Amino acid sequence: MNLTGGITWHCLAWRSQARWAPTSQAIEQWLLTHAQVFKPEGVMGQPSLLLIGASAGWMMSSTWLQQFARVDTFDIDPLAATLFKWRHGAALKAHGVEVHCHTQDALADLPNLLAAFPKACVFFDNVLGQLRFQSPAAQWQQVEKKLLQIRKQLQGREWGSVHDRMSGPVNDAINLNDPLPLRQASWNDQQWLTQLNAQSPWLDHLTHSVLPTRETQADSNHVAVQDFAWNFSARYRHWLQAGWVRP
Numbered sequence: 001m002n003l004t005g006g007i008t009w010h011c012l013a014w015r016s017q018a019r020w021a022p023t024s025q026a027i028e029q030w031l032l033t034h035a036q037v038f039k040p041e042g043v044m045g046q047p048s049l050l051l052i053g054a055s056a057g058w059m060m061s062s063t064w065l066q067q068f069a070r071v072d073t074f075d076i077d078p079l080a081a082t083l084f085k086w087r088h089g090a091a092l093k094a095h096g097v098e099v100h101c102h103t104q105d106a107l108a109d110l111p112n113l114l115a116a117f118p119k120a121c122v123f124f125d126n127v128l129g130q131l132r133f134q135s136p137a138a139q140w141q142q143v144e145k146k147l148l149q150i151r152k153q154l155q156g157r158e159w160g161s162v163h164d165r166m167s168g169p170v171n172d173a174i175n176l177n178d179p180l181p182l183r184q185a186s187w188n189d190q191q192w193l194t195q196l197n198a199q200s201p202w203l204d205h206l207t208h209s210v211l212p213t214r215e216t217q218a219d220s221n222h223v224a225v226q227d228f229a230w231n232f233s234a235r236y237r238h239w240l241q242a243g244w245v246r247p
C-alpha cells in the first residue's frame, strides 16, 4: 500500500488546490530564482532532470520544468504517469521538453538511475519527508541513515529537494485568504514554529540533515535553502524546506 501517494493523494490535492496555491506559487518563485541550472550539459548541452516522487506534479511548476530539454519522472504510483502528462504534458511539449514517465521505486534504484543519467540534475519533489511513513516509527534511526545515504549518493550532482521538515496542528483555524507565514532570515527554528502557530507536539519528518542548515551553509553560492509554510488543511500546517545544491 502507498501511504504517501496514490488515489488518496490525488483526491486530496485536487480538492485542496486553492488552499495549497500560495505555497505552490512561493515554491515556484523560489525555484525560478534559486534553482536555475548551473551546468547545462545534459541532452546536447541542455540540462535534463530526474524528478523523483513526481506524482501528478500537483505542486510542481511547469515554468520551472521548461528550462530542461528532457524530464524523466519517477513515482511508485501507477496513476502518476498519466496524471503528470495530463497536468504538465501540453505546457512542456509546447516548450520542446521531452517527457518520460516511469513507475519505479526511484529511491531504492537511485544508484542505478544516477549511473544511467550521469549528467542529469535530480529533484526530490516532496518525497524525502515521507520516508518515515514507509518504516515502523521505532526505526527512525534507519530512516535518518537512509536520508544521509541519499545525500552522499548525490555528491558531485546538481540536485534539489522540497520536503517536509515538520508538521502538526495549529492553535487557530487557518482561513483560505490568511497570508502565508514567511520566515525571516534572523529567526531560529523556535521563532519560526511560533510564527506557524504550531500547537505542540509537531511531527518530525527526520529530514533535518538532508540539506545544509543555515548555520552550516559554508558557501551560499553552492547551496540555497528556504523554508515555507504549507496550509495543508484548516487545522494542520507543514513546515516545508526547499534546497538546491550545486557541486
Ligand SMILES: C[S@@+](CC[C@H](N)C(=O)[O-])C[C@H]1O[C@@H](n2cnc3c(N)ncnc32)[C@H](O)[C@@H]1O
Pocket: 002, 004, 005, 006, 009, 013, 052, 053, 054, 055, 056, 057, 058, 059, 060, 074, 075, 076, 077, 080, 104, 105, 106, 107, 108, 125, 126, 127, 130
Ligand atoms: C506527498 S506526495 C507528493 C507528490 C508530488 N510531488 C506532487 O506535488 O503532487 C509523495 C509522492 O512520492 C511518491 N513516492 C513515495 N516513495 C517513492 C519512491 N521510493 N520512489 C518514487 N516515488 C515515491 C508517492 O507515490 C507520492 O506520489
